[in-house]
Amino acid sequence: MNTAPVILVTGCNRGLGLEFVKQYAELGWEVIATAREPQHAPELSALAAQHRKVTIEALDVGDPYAITELAGRYVGKSIDVLLNNAGLLGDRNTQAFKHLDFNSFEEIMRVNAYGPLAIARAFLPNILAGQQKKIIGITSGLSSITNTSQFGNLYFYRMSKTALNMGLRVLQVELREVGVKVGILAPGMVDTRLLRSSGYQGSGVLQVSQSVAGVIKNIERLSQSAEIILYTGETVPW
Ligand SMILES: NC(=O)c1ccc[n+]([C@@H]2O[C@H](COP(=O)([O-])OP(=O)(O)OC[C@H]3O[C@@H](n4cnc5c(N)ncnc54)[C@H](OP(=O)(O)O)[C@@H]3O)[C@@H](O)[C@H]2O)c1
Numbered sequence: 762m763n764t765a766p767v768i769l770v771t772g773c774n775r776g777l778g779l780e781f782v783k784q785y786a787e788l789g790w791e792v793i794a795t796a797r798e799p800q801h802a803p804e805l806s807a808l809a810a811q812h813r814k815v816t817i818e819a820l821d822v823g824d825p826y827a828i829t830e831l832a833g834r835y836v837g838k839s840i841d842v843l844l845n846n847a848g849l850l851g852d853r854n855t856q857a858f859k860h861l862d863f864n865s866f867e868e869i870m871r872v873n874a875y876g877p878l879a880i881a882r883a884f885l886p887n888i889l890a891g892q893q894k895k896i897i898g899i900t901s902g903l904s905s906i907t908n909t910s911q912f913g914n915l916y917f918y919r920m921s922k923t924a925l926n927m928g929l930r931v932l933q934v935e936l937r938e939v940g941v942k943v944g945i946l947a948p949g950m951v952d953t954r955l956l957r958s959s960g961y962q963g964s965g966v967l968q969v970s971q972s973v974a975g976v977i978k979n980i981e982r983l984s985q986s987a988e989i990i991l992y993t994g995e996t997v998p999w
Contacts, residue, residue: 765814766893767840769793769884771822771876772847774802776953777899777976780969781846784977786812793840795820795831797847822847822876823868832883841893842980843884845877848899849918850955856917866917873921878928888941896936897944897980898929900989904947907998915959926989926999937985944983948972949992967992 768785772778773794782794782805791814796802799817809815821827822845849872855865877898881888888894902908903915904922926945933943950956950965951972975992982994989997 765789765791766842767791767793767838767891768842768844769795769840769887770844770846771795771820771880772797773817774798774805776955777948777951777969777973778846779804779808780973781844781977782808782815784970784973786815788977790814792816793818793835795822795847797821822880823849823871825879828876828879828883832887835884835887837890838887839890839892840884840887841891842895842897843881843888844980845880845896845898847876848873848901848922848955850915850958851917853915853958853960857914858916861916866920869917869921870924873918874924874928877925878932881932885936885941889939894939894941895944895980895983896929896932896941897946897983898925899976900926900929900945900947902947902949902991902997905989905997905999930987933985933987942983942985944980944986945989946976946979947989947991947997948976 768790770781773782774796782792785792793816795818799819809817820831849869851865851869855862881896901922903919904926929943929945949967949972951967972992979990
């Protein structure tokens with residue numbers, strides 16, 4: 762009997778994470794959908810009610826104890842893909858040069874850069890037991906040092922995503938010998954609460970369904986690529 766592939770996704774109560782759950786569930790995957798406060802996630806609850814193979818779990822990705830506790834409950838469970846989607850833009854005002862605030866920096870780094878690595882470490886046995894053996898991090902085009910010239914501000918968010926890229930790049934190197942593929946994927950500019958709170962008012966904004974379909978395609982075809990891969994399959998310079 763063929764069993765469905767399994768994916769664990771973080772930050773599933775809204776935005777891209779919610780859409781990942783929807784599209785993977787529609788593709789027939791078993792989805793472990795984590796959210797910081799599942800009790801306040803009506804759309805995610807509705808998806809789980811609709812799809813038998815969606816399980817909701819509470820997970821604050823900035824809380825190392827919560828990560829360990831959740832992994833402890835999944836010992837022995839194979840997971841094909843770990844999708845680190847949860848991310849925090851933070852308050853724009855505390856990451857403008859004149860108002861830089863260390864507490865805000867620490868929180869954004871904890872969620873965006875440390876969290877995905879801690880989750881990868883905690884769930885590595887599950888990934889190694891899976892068929893596909895993939896660990897994915899959702900980065901941002903704003904992590905690109907080459908493309909930084911376009912505008913200033915958002916110091917902490919940008920630094921955190923550049924740090925995430927490096928963390929995942931090192932993980933790629935470290936885990937390739939055990940057959941794990943690590944992907945660094947950028948979703949494009951997508952109409953979510955995060956983009957709206959960034960103050961961006963330009964053109965080229967995608968709907969979540971379009972971005973997520975593209976990211977899923979690129980997760981499917983993921984190789985041991987040392988690049989940031991956009992939802993279109995194009996690469997973003999480091
Ligand atoms: N939208 C874009 O244009 C864009 C572009 C590039 C990259 N991205 C990346 O895409 C990912 C998803 O963002 P989005 O656009 O869908 O934004 P969003 O609608 O703001 O969603 C962010 C998600 O992350 C979760 N999250 C934040 N802190 C968390 C924590 N400590 N523990 C668990 N979950 C936490 C949020 O949960 P709560 O509701 O509980 O806070 C929410 O589910 C992020 O990594 C973001 O950086 C987005």
